[in-house]
Amino acid sequence: MWEIFISNQLYISYIFEILAALAGLFYLFKSRSPGRDVKLLVYLLVFIFVYDITALSWGLYGHVYDFKYLEFVNDSPFASHFWIANAGNIISVALFSNYFALQLASLRRRKFIYILIGLYMLSSVVSFGIGDAFFKTTSPFGYIFGTFIISLSIGLYYLELVGTERILRFKTELALYISIGLLVRQLCATPIFLFQKFIAENPEFREVYNYVLDGSNFFMYTMFAAGFIIKYLELRKKNNKGGKMQKPVLDNAKNTL
Numbered sequence: 553m554w555e556i557f558i559s560n561q562l563y564i565s566y567i568f569e570i571l572a573a574l575a576g577l578f579y580l581f582k583s584r585s586p587g588r589d590v591k592l593l594v595y596l597l598v599f600i601f602v603y604d605i606t607a608l609s610w611g612l613y614g615h616v617y618d619f620k621y622l623e624f625v626n627d628s629p630f631a632s633h634f635w636i637a638n639a640g641n642i643i644s645v646a647l648f649s650n651y652f653a654l655q656l657a658s659l660r661r662r663k664f665i666y667i668l669i670g671l672y673m674l675s676s677v678v679s680f681g682i683g684d685a686f687f688k689t690t691s692p693f694g695y696i697f698g699t700f701i702i703s704l705s706i707g708l709y710y711l712e713l714v715g716t717e718r719i720l721r722f723k724t725e726l727a728l729y730i731s732i733g734l735l736v737r738q739l740c741a742t743p744i745f746l747f748q749k750f751i752a753e754n755p756e757f758r759e760v761y762n763y764v765l766d767g768s769n770f771f772m773y774t775m776f777a778a779g780f781i782i783k784y785l786e787l788r789k790k791n792n793k794g795g796k797m798q799k800p801v802l803d804n805a806k807n808t809l
Contacts, residue, residue: 564766568773569604573597575780582784589654593730596647597776600640607636629687634748638691642676645669645698648734652705655727657716661708668701690748699738706731724786726779733775740768 576594580586586594611633619625629635646669653665679693680686709727713719722728744761751758 565769566601566605566608568769569597569601572773572776572780573601575777579780579784579787583787587654589651590726592647592654593651593726596644596651600644603636603640603643607633607640610636629684632687634685634689635687638680638686638694641691641694641698642673645694645702646673649701649705652702652709652727652731655709656712658712661712665701665705665708668704672697672701690745692746695742695745699742702734702738706735724782726783729775729779729782733772733779737768737772741765 573594576597580590580594583590613619614625614631614633619631625631649665649669653662653669656662656665675697676691676694679691685691685693709731713722713725713728718725741764744764747757748761751761
């Protein structure tokens with residue numbers, strides 16, 4: 553099973569994922585009081601990595617071993633990996649949108665995003681219940697609507713950024729790096745996801761699909777990791793300044809004794 557994983561270079565995207573997740577965990581460990589948004593983001597990245605590995609293992613197990621010891625799965629809709637991908641897309645869209653909602657000071661805008669998330673999840677469930685796309689292919693509705701919600705959430709975050717003093721510290725805005733990476737990835741990958749069913753039929757499309765997906769994932773997770781590294785360097789710089797400011801006070805205290 554893992555021979556296919558290596559020979560087809562399926563590990564490339566997962567390397568990017570785990571590096572971004574580790575960078576987030578490292579920053580979370582070093583930060584004394586991380587906000588809810590940072591915790592949500594880091595836990596989401598860890599979840600995405602574990603979830604994707606689980607989905608890959610499920611697909612390879614069925615392809616190589618034909619669900620040995622789980623033969624009943626062969627005659628069920630769950631033999632496909634598409635249901636895992638569709639469910640994962642709903643979860644990631646909801647949580648990424650929630651992350652950007654937490655960046656907003658306006659309760660009205662934040663509530664608006666939460667309403668959109670609720671409508672997205674409800675309509676996705678209804679859409680999957682009406683048709684059979686949930687088990688047979690990637691859902692066009694889920695990916696298009698999901699990209700719209702994420703793009704809108706990022707747009708509201710940009711309005712918040714340029715309308716406040718946060719714009720003066722944009723170089724150390726973690727959410728800015730997350731937004732750039734996520735927006736580029738969504739706009740690049742969503743179109744090819746809509747035609748994922750043609751991968752097995754057209755080798756040329758499969759090659760384009762792999763290039764676009766790996767390239768967009770590389771860009772996104774690199775931006776994520778860069779954001780965490782920049783935030784850590786800022787944190788260390790603040791800690792060093794704090795130590796230097798306290799040292800003269802201690803020296804003066806010694807001289808007065």
